Amino acid sequence: MTQTTSYAFGAGDVFLTSAGNAPALVGTLQDVEIDISASTQMLYGQNQFAELVARGEGKITGKAKTGKIDLGLISTLYSGQSPDLTGYEKLVKLEAHTIPASSSYIVTASHITGGITDQGVYYAAGGQLTPVTAGSEATGKYSVNLTTGVYTFAAGDEGVAIFLNYTYVATTGSQMLVTNQAMGVNPVFQLFMQQGATAVAGRQNVTMRLYA
Incomplete structure (x- = not known):
């Protein structure tokens, strides 16, 4: 007797393959959902009830949830572009400084x-300072040179502890550049999914391959 049922434990495994790219594993997979549906079409004549009922348009849709942010996977499979490996914009949060006692009152x-x-x-004691243009600094107000990273404060804030928040371009890591492509451009990939309980004796895996 051929077994046609299986028990599923966990989310299974999903591999995606697109033209020109190596197969990619969807890591830290949390959930997979595949929906197969079709419409029902009815043929009517002069009578009240349909003389023929048949299946019409059909579609297969699906989605997968992952707990791992894989920039290469997102970029190549969703946008059809390779990630830009020139670094990324990194946030620096609550960088501690004390405004020095000097005539310039600068922090870099x-x-x-x-x-x-x-x-x-x-x-540091609470409250936000107000950014202003260079030369307009006053107590509670500062200016910043975005090229050099130099913050300038006023004499009224001398010796005060502060926190800087800013972003800069880190030289490591990668970034994803999405261009505004023409309508109709649609990356196509192949999906292979396996789910089951291979460790349980007598149980079978359920596999699915969607070619496009």
Whole structure:
């Protein structure tokens, strides 16, 4: 007798393959859902009830949830583009400094590769400072040079502890560049899924391959 049922434990495994790219495993898989559906079409004549009922348009859709952010997988399979491996924008949060006692009252961010983007300055004791243009600094107000990462404060904030928040371009890691492509451009990939209980004697796996 041929066994046609199986027990599923866990989310299984999913591999995706697109043209020009190596097969990619969807890592830390949490959930997979495949929906197969079709419409029902009815043929009517002059009578009230249909003379023929048949299946019409059909479709197969699916989705998978993963707990692992894989930039290469997202980029090549969803946008059809390779990730840009030139670094990425990294956030520095609550970088502690004390405004020095000097005539310039400047603080320099610890990371300035490729310039920075200011994300706000806060007093360590609480409260946010206001960004202004260079030369307009006053107590509770500061200016910043985004190229050099130099923050300038006023004499009224001398010796005060602050936190800097900013982003800079890290030289490691990768970033995903999505271009505005013409409508109709649609990456196509093949999906292979396996789910089952291979460790249980007599149980079978359930596998599925969707070619496009």
